[in-house]
Amino acid sequence: MIRVVVAEDQWAVRSGLVMILDAAPDIDVVAEAADGEEAVAAARRHLPDVVLMDVRMPRKDGIAAARELAGTGVDVLILTTFDLDEYVFGALRAGAVGFLLKDIEADELVEAVRVVARGEGMIAPAVTRRLIAEFAGGAAPSGGECAGPRVPGVSPVAVGELTPREHEVLACVGEGLSNQQIARRLCITETTTKTHVSRILAKLGLRSRVQAAIAAQELGITRK
Incomplete structure (x- = not known):
């Protein structure tokens, strides 16, 4: 329970x-x-x-x-x-x-x-989408507890190291989809999805799905 x-x-x-x-x-x-x-x-x-x-x-x-x-x-x-x-x-x-x-x-x-x-x-x-728009526009609140979380820069080289499937998963994370939703869309298991997300975060040097979602939008990563 x-x-x-x-x-x-x-x-x-x-x-x-x-x-x-x-x-x-x-x-x-x-x-x-x-x-x-x-x-x-x-x-x-x-x-x-x-x-x-x-x-x-x-x-x-x-x-x-x-x-x-x-x-x-x-x-x-x-x-x-x-x-x-x-x-x-x-x-x-x-x-x-x-x-x-x-x-x-x-x-x-x-x-x-x-x-x-x-x-x-x-x-x-x-x-x-609102969160990403604020980061992209540089209008996130500054200072104090309401400031936006820091998102490390992601280099194109790091993105190039992603496999085609990881690229698809990252695009889905950028849409705000959960692991279950990603699994359904890509016809893979949730366990496999979790593995892909973990590897994506490691390869891109990110700490969370939120950072990955923001990075995906900023880099224009979409499903091919």
């Missing part, structure tokens, strides 16, 4: 999220929280696999809560109505592994929790 803590200050929204997740046969909502402080306390008490965290909450917001949970082994999946860049950057810098908008469909939310629980990053494609 995937153990989840749901942190959302609006009772009606939180109840809806809990109902959706609890309906999944492999997900167990072990605790609820109405603010960031409660979320951190619940995560430390129950040690869930995933904390589904709202951004704007009283006492302590989701970004500050995610920062406190960094390094604890608990993965934070940010869920918000706001796709403002400052929240995306803040969440990523705070250690969150996923960022979704609240207009996501119920089945997509369940799948996102599963993806994060498997150790993969998950960023909504719309957010990924």
Whole structure:
């Protein structure tokens, strides 16, 4: 079972999220929280696999809560109505592994929790495009906790070392696809996909899928 803590200050929204997740046969909502402080306390008490965290909450917001949970082994999946860049950057810098908008469909939310629980990053494609646009335009917030994550330069030589399949996988990562989605599109297994992603990160000198997605867009890497 995937153990989840749901942190959302609006009772009606939180109840809806809990109902959706609890309906999944492999997900167990072990605790609820109405603010960031409660979320951190619940995560430390129950040690869930995933904390589904709202951004704007009283006492302590989701970004500050995610920062406190960094390094604890608990993965934070940010869920918000706001796709403002400052929240995306803040969440990523705070250690969150996923960022979704609240207009996501119920089945997509369940799948996102599963993806994060498997150790993969998950960023909504719309957010990924916005994030990439900010990097490309040089308009990312500067300084403080909201500054965008640094992306090392990727040389054409390094890209040239990618195999044709790795090139295809990188293009899919650039679209914000999960390993499962990439596997389906390329007709390969998820295990093979994970291996390709790991090798891509190593060859390009990148630390995360987010950096790989940004690099893919900046370099114009698409499926041939």
